[in-house]
Amino acid sequence: MEEVPESFGPCVVTLGNFDGLHLGHQEVLGQVRDEAAKRGARSVALTFDPHPAKVHRPESAPEQIMGLADKLNAMAELGLDAVLVLPYTLDFAAQTAEEFVRNVFVDGLSACAVVIGRDTRFGKGNSGDFSTMVSLGADLGFDVVVVDDEGHDRRWSSTWxxxxxxxGDVDTAAQVLGRPHTMSGEVVHGAARGRELGFPTANLSPDxxxxxxxxxxxxxxxxxxSGHRWPSAISVGSNPTFVGVSRQVEAYVINRPEESVEDFNLYGQHIVVEFVRRLRGMVAYTGPEALIEQMHQDVIDTRAILG
Structure with a gap:
């Protein structure tokens, strides 16, 4: 909060975890942006790190669809003026609904409007709801703009x-996200088994x-x-043809430049892997020869799908 400039407001604000930044999130943030433009205000999204579930019930917290840095990059592309990331702790969660709204929205961001869905909850024990926000808006001087989920067969959600x-249904995931699902991380050294088979891969770090x-x-x-986007056949799993291989994500880049096929090196780079279509499940082959034959077919199928 102390990093918010004193003269930053007025703002149109929304709040949420925005995990995956799916089409529902994009609709909300689009309304924030449009509402701010109408009012001559700043458009701001408020989110939390870590996810509140990791603080309240770490043993059952949902796996995060994307990391914080990737989420912030995606939110920036939507044209927001700012994203406020608040550290989520038990002390922070102990604020009443009114304390939270007054401290963050009013005193911190000078909110002139708050955009929320009807199922939004906030404050200690999730005691605040839509009607609470409307009441607080009337008392504290900001409008409340509702986002309705009507018109969809199923509500867009991170759970979906x-x-x-x-x-493995990355097609459906992409439809809900409005873009293909991605992972990002550093390229690390693996067992070099792909290189031995003639298919050298970029192995994503376990973290x-x-x-x-x-x-x-x-x-x-x-x-x-460098921002270059390479077509790739991506393997996910432990490779059941070989014993003792841990679960990993590795990408074989096709269409490598001819002059650098042998020295094409991504080790240590931070890359993004994008999943477009599932070709097949993992199969244990009788030996390397059958696996190599299948990998050649995987490359052919990948070329066809990616055009």
Whole structure:
């Protein structure tokens, strides 16, 4: 809060975890942006780090669809003026609904309007709801703009995205997200087994950000630090053909430049891996020869899907 300039307001504000930044989130943030433009105000989203569930029930907190840095980059692309990331702690969660709104929205951001859905909850024990916000707005001097979910067969949600990714259904995940699901992280050294088979891969670090989809082979893209986007066949899993391999995400870049096929090196780079279509599940082959034959077919299928 102390990093918010004193003269930053007035603001149109919304709040949420925005995990995955799916189409529902984008609709809300679009309304914030449009409402701010009408009022000559700043458009601001308030989010939390870590996810509140990790503080209140760490043993059952949902896996995060994307990391904080990726989320902030995606929110910036939507044209917001600012995102306020508040550290979420038990002390912070102990604020009453009125204390939270007064401290953050009014004193901190000089909110002239708050954009929320009818199911929004806030304050200690989630005691504040939509009607609470309307009442506080009347008392503290800001308007409340409601975002309705009507008109959709199923409500856009982070839960829906997680369900799809757990099934390897990256097509449905992309429909809910409004873009393909991605993971990001550093390229690390693996067992070099792909290189031995003629398919050298970029292995994502185990602490990479983003949900790992269901095991299988996917057509997708790899974006390197220079911003170049390479078509790739992506393997997710433990590779059952070989014993003792831990679960990993690795991408084989196709269409490498001819002059640098041998020295094409992504080690240490922070990359983004984008999942477009699941080609197949993981299969234990009788030996390397059958696996190599299948990998050649995977590359052919990836080329066809990516065009």
């Amino acid at each position: 995205v997680r369900e799809a990714l757990r099934q 990479a950000c983003g949900i790992i989809p269901e095991d299988g082979v996917y057509a997708g893209w790899l974006t390197d630090e």
